[in-house]
Amino acid sequence: MKKKNDYFKTFCKVSKAFGTTLDNKELIDLIVSSAIETMDAKAACLFLADEGKDIFVPVAQKGLSKKYLHANPLKAKTIVAAIQKEGFLHFRDATTDPRLEHHEAKKAEGIATLLSVAVVVRNRTIGILSLYMAKPKDFTEEEIEFMSAMAEQGGMAIENNRLIDQVRHNAKLFLDMAASINSSLEIKEILHKLTADLAESLEMKGVAIRLLDKEHEIFKLVASHGLSESFLDKGPVSAAKCLAHALKGETQVIEDVATSKEIQYRNETLEEGIVSMLCVPIRSKDDIIGVLRLYSGVKRDFPEDTIMLVNALAHQGGLAIQNASMLMMLQEDKTSLEKEIWSHRMWF
Structure with a gap:
């Protein structure tokens, strides 16, 4: 019951923040910190799609050292494709799993288990939310659903902010063009x-x-x-x-x-x-x-x-x-x- 209460409190806190802030940095930092706090995790990282380069890049992380190496973008694309298909990927032993890179770096960082879920908006994957555990862990269906819901809610907030920014940007571009014609x-x-x-x-x-x-x-x-x-x-x-x-x-x-x-x-x-x-x-x-x-x-x-x-x-x-x-x-x-x-x- 306590775990369910934690999930509920986290959703209330996150939903309130999503409704009151328009700062993308605050939103993504909140997603990461809330995932760590609720899941008793060592660390978390949010990757967002960079369409210009066709890769996913880390935009917010907590609990990882600056020298920690994330997967090579080309290698990461195969993992992302698998996450898109299944909705999540669970690496119980992140230090030996052949699907992952930098096993020694994970050992040095103190990472035992890794869970990654897709950040999906309108059937389009815009990011990946990864959770890092210090001890080996088998996630329950309920825990995976919570992480997926967190990622989905965060994705909607990020997308809404993107759309607001896009409207402002488009309006400015249109105004500049109209001014050019008149001048x-x-x-x-x-x-x-x-x-x-x-x-x-x-x-x-x-x-x-x-x-x-x-x-x-x-x-x-x-x-x-x-x-x-x-x-x-x-x-x-x-x-x-x-x-x-x-x-x-x-x-x-x-x-x-x-x-x-x-x-x-x-x-x-x-x-x-x-x-x-x-x-x-x-x-x-x-x-x-x-x-x-x-x-x-x-x-x-x-x-x-x-x-x-x-x-x-x-x-x-x-x-x-x-x-x-x-x-x-x-x-x-x-x-x-x-x-x-x-x-x-x-x-x-």
Whole structure:
């Protein structure tokens, strides 16, 4: 009964903190310390996914020395895959288990048993919570369920904070883009800034903007960031072959370039180190005039909020192009009118 009371008290404390703090560091530190306290553990560590590098990195730990070595990221990926499948992994003897590395370091650290559970949000593993015991231990089903519930609750709090940060970040990015359009009529400058800002903000390998040449049915490059010259000069990009979705006004997500049948220059794309792509049409009123393409060096599924942001920015890019076109037309009309007035004056 005492153990159940401990679980209940821990959940109450953690839930209250999750509802009152927006500081991610405080949240993850609380998850780690609460797991140690309730489970009478030696130490705990929370690993979160770094999508840019496709690895899980330690973001908070307690009870471990600074010199303690965690698993090699490549080796850890196989363990993470097993945890994702089973929901948890139990290493009763962490100093000899062949699935783990650095057995001597674990002995020196005083680690006997290790329990790792997945931190899952919306069916996506965003992290791993590991518990380290000083003495060999067989965990009960109830203890494993408690750890999994702690990890799940922590994951939801971390994800909520991430979404709040993302909303603020997206709003700032959109505001900066709108300000750029209002402050400059140099269309190339605006589009180059858009590609650079998107690549940096969304941690993309590269971003490119191509405008439609209706006469030749190709998309011509007008702005890019982060992509090599050899990749950009690979050849004409056919409107019909690889950007048919854009011509229909559809957003296209390509999760895996290697298996997609809609890539015109597959070998060149793979050589550039591109794994996933997001293609968004650029409109001017009701016409499709171009495409905004985001290139990722790691596999991504592009969440809905990211797709909405990129579509909104593509729309802003379309407005900038429309404004620049109207200015050019006004300038041409002005020049034509001046010539016409001058020719009439010649009669007098």
